[in-house]
Amino acid sequence: MTHRTEPLLSVRELRVSFPGKGRRAPRTEVLKGVDLDIRPGETLGLVGESGSGKTTIGRAVLGLVPVASGTITFDGHRIDTAKRAERRALSRDIQVIFQDPYTSLNPSRTIGDTLSEPLRAQGTTTTEARARIAALLDQVRLPADATDRLPREFSGGQRQRVAIARALALSPRLVVCDEPVSALDLTTQATVLDLLLDIQEETGVAYLFVSHDLSVVRRMSHRVAVIHHGELVETGDADTVTRTPDHPYTRTLLLSAPVADVTEQKRRRTERTRLAENSPAISTPSST
Structure with a gap:
């Protein structure tokens, strides 16, 4: 796949620190000057073990953790300093799929309500929202009658499909995928990964794909960045990094x-x- 040379997302010298345990404890630096780029239509796999800082990068991009220093730029505009109203506007272009497909969905709301929420927030009419939800369910290969059902009526893989549909509702340009298949069995993992690949082929969406599993990252990614103790230690072509790493x-x-x-x-x-x-x-x- 050929990509434009200009990054859609650019992270430079990103540092994030969290308070230490205890009132006088020093802050813990979780990210230590991270640089990465993602081009339109590209998947960057971000891989590392638990506690490496990989999820924190995704949360920083989403504005869910404060940035100590450095910059995050999306489509040429700096977003690490974005205010709440700017973040709401950014939700049209940047979305997220979380790890747990059940806790990320409101158990008391129907699938139709869940999918219509981001559309209503952007001023979509009821008729337009209904048509968009039908298209989303078809895109993630769920039946049309899913709109009237609750999350508990679906399997884990089906719930993750709903979460994917919600992330795609506003036709974003970048989706942060935070361990999106790690809670699923191997067969369901493969199905969901194939779905994400098909959606990327159809829509041109870019993914920041966060995982601890190199085999999953190899399957999904154009390029891979490896993070260890808050620092990127290796970045390159996915096949090279995941088969013959340095x-x-x-x-x-x-x-x-x-x-x-x-x-x-x-x-x-x-x-x-x-x-x-x-x-x-x-x-x-x-x-x-």
């Missing part, structure tokens, strides 16, 4: 991926241990 930490992530062969799994465990011993600055990710 950085020891990326190699430990690759070796942590489970395989069916017991002998190969043992070899990988031994190699992970060797890498950790030779690179004391990196931790050894657990198998996922």
Whole structure:
């Protein structure tokens, strides 16, 4: 796929810190000068283990955590300093799919109500909203009668399809996907990933795809950025980074991926241990 050279999203020297535990405890720096770009229609996979800072980057882009320093620019306009009204306007262009497809949906609201909410907030008429919801349900391959049902009436994979439909309601240009399949079984994961790829092909939407799983990131991404302790340690073409990585930490992530062969799994465990011993600055990710 060919992309324009100008980034849709540009992050420069991004730093985020959180208060320490206790009144006098120093702040903890979670992101330590992160740089990344996402072009229109592109997927940047952001991968790292729990606590690496990957989710914080997505939340900073969405305006959900305060930025200590650095800049976040969307379509040439700085958004890290955006006020509440500006953020509401940005919701037309930047949306999110969260990890848990159940808690991200209001259990007492029908699917129709959930999907119509962002449309009503943008002034869409009832007739237009009804037509748009029908198109969204078709796009995510859910039946038209889903509008009158509650989230509990759907499987986990179907609920995540509803969450995807809600994110697409306003035809955004960028969607932050925060571990969107990690709560699903492997078969359902594959179905949802294929759906996201099809939607990108149809609409040209860009994804910031956050995951701890290199195999998922490889399947979804054009480029991959690897984050460790709040710093990007490796960035490049998805196939290269996820198959022949340069950085020891990326190699430990690759070796942590489970395989069916017991002998190969043992070899990988031994190699992970060797890498950790030779690179004391990196931790050894657990198998996922």
